[in-house]
Amino acid sequence: MPEFSEAEKQLLIGVRSIMLRRESPDKSALENFGKRFFDDDLVDWTEAYESLMAKGHLQFNNSLYSLSDEATKLAAEFYKKRMSSGFDEWMIRSCESKAYSRFCELVYGIDLCQCSMVDGEQLDKLMEVLALTPANRVLDLGCGVGRITEYLSDKTGAKITGVDFAEGVVDRANKRTAMKRDRLSFCVCDMNELNFPSNSFDTIIAIDTLYFVDDLDETVGAMKNIIGDAGQMGVFYSQIIKPDDSRDLLDADSTKFAKALHNSALSYRTWCFTENEYEIWRKEKKIAEELKADFESDGYMDLCEGRAKEAEHLLELIKDGRVSRHLYHIKARCPAIHGK
Numbered sequence: 001m002p003e004f005s006e007a008e009k010q011l012l013i014g015v016r017s018i019m020l021r022r023e024s025p026d027k028s029a030l031e032n033f034g035k036r037f038f039d040d041d042l043v044d045w046t047e048a049y050e051s052l053m054a055k056g057h058l059q060f061n062n063s064l065y066s067l068s069d070e071a072t073k074l075a076a077e078f079y080k081k082r083m084s085s086g087f088d089e090w091m092i093r094s095c096e097s098k099a100y101s102r103f104c105e106l107v108y109g110i111d112l113c114q115c116s117m118v119d120g121e122q123l124d125k126l127m128e129v130l131a132l133t134p135a136n137r138v139l140d141l142g143c144g145v146g147r148i149t150e151y152l153s154d155k156t157g158a159k160i161t162g163v164d165f166a167e168g169v170v171d172r173a174n175k176r177t178a179m180k181r182d183r184l185s186f187c188v189c190d191m192n193e194l195n196f197p198s199n200s201f202d203t204i205i206a207i208d209t210l211y212f213v214d215d216l217d218e219t220v221g222a223m224k225n226i227i228g229d230a231g232q233m234g235v236f237y238s239q240i241i242k243p244d245d246s247r248d249l250l251d252a253d254s255t256k257f258a259k260a261l262h263n264s265a266l267s268y269r270t271w272c273f274t275e276n277e278y279e280i281w282r283k284e285k286k287i288a289e290e291l292k293a294d295f296e297s298d299g300y301m302d303l304c305e306g307r308a309k310e311a312e313h314l315l316e317l318i319k320d321g322r323v324s325r326h327l328y329h330i331k332a333r334c335p336a337i338h339g340k
């Protein structure tokens with residue numbers, strides 16, 4: 001692969017990400033994206049605009065930037081590498097920190113080394129609606145460190161395969177559960193390239209992972225194919241809207257995920273966990289503050305600061321009424337019933 005500077009990689013990721021959202025990649029949108037996405041890692045892109053145009057990767061027309069086909073593929077690779085290694089590093093550090101374990105216990109009521117907003121109450125509901133037994137073959141999409149996957153299998157006896165694109169955590173999860181190989185396994189897989197055969201699993205779980213796919217319609221279509229005609233899915237999905245968006249978009253039937261389900265002609269029931277999510281973010285902020293000294297002596301202050309910063313941001317959005325959370329239970333064969 002040809003060499004690219006960090007600035008060129010960031011700019012390619014920026015243009016592709018904005019195009020995937022079907023928004024216009026003009027200079028100001030790119031600058032905003034850069035600040036938000038790369039945060040402290042953002043480098044100066046000034047020369048990258050020129051060099052990428054000189055290489056034919058970037059085009060500029062009517063104030064908008066676009067990518068050549070080759071540059072689009074390269075941008076996808078750079079994005080995946082950055083995201084998977086970012087998640088990997090964060091989650092491996094989370095597994096190693098005793099303070100993070102205590103943090104999870106206090107925030108979620110159960111320590112499963114969560115990298116999400118799922119707590120004990122939500123997991124109980126998930127198990128209740130999926131009614132898993134040892135006969136089930138389950139796929140857990142974006143399983144991270146796999147502690148939730150393991151917990152669900154321990155509780156129900158279901159055979160679960162956890163998949164994630166972060167290689168380090170998948171390796172760790174496999175090593176940790178070596179004695180449970182008859183019902184638990186983990187493998188590296190990109191949710192943008194789900195090619196498990198039709199009917200290979202009867203249940204799919206996705207806990208706070210579907211925000212990260214390139215094309216939600218495509219991924220939901222692939223998930224539908226995997227569970228075949230008689231399968232089910234259990235998905236936790238939080239919707240965040242822009243300041244001027246209609247608050248109706250927070251309804252369970254109006255989220256981006258619900259639209260993808262409609263597009264794939266899939267029926268579902270939902271349970272609202274919005275209040276529960278608010279409570280979790282309030283606790284995150286408070287507990288991160290209370291456990292500062294533990295994180296500091298543990299050597300994982302970055303985890304504490306990361307969580308506190310995220311909680312502060314989410315609490316602002318919540319104050320503005322821009323967040324909702326739902327559990328979706330999708331049944332391939334079920335007529336449409338939209339629950340609470």
Ligand SMILES: C[S@@+](CC[C@H](N)C(=O)[O-])C[C@H]1O[C@@H](n2cnc3c(N)ncnc32)[C@H](O)[C@@H]1O
Nearest residue numbers: 087114115116142144164165166190191207212
């Ligand atoms: C917010 S974390 C949730 C992890 C876990 N489900 C939990 O509840 O703790 C999102 C997970 O999705 C994974 N992920 C993100 N994009 C992915 C992709 N394209 N393919 C596979 N996994 C992906 C991340 O590595 C991470 O483990």
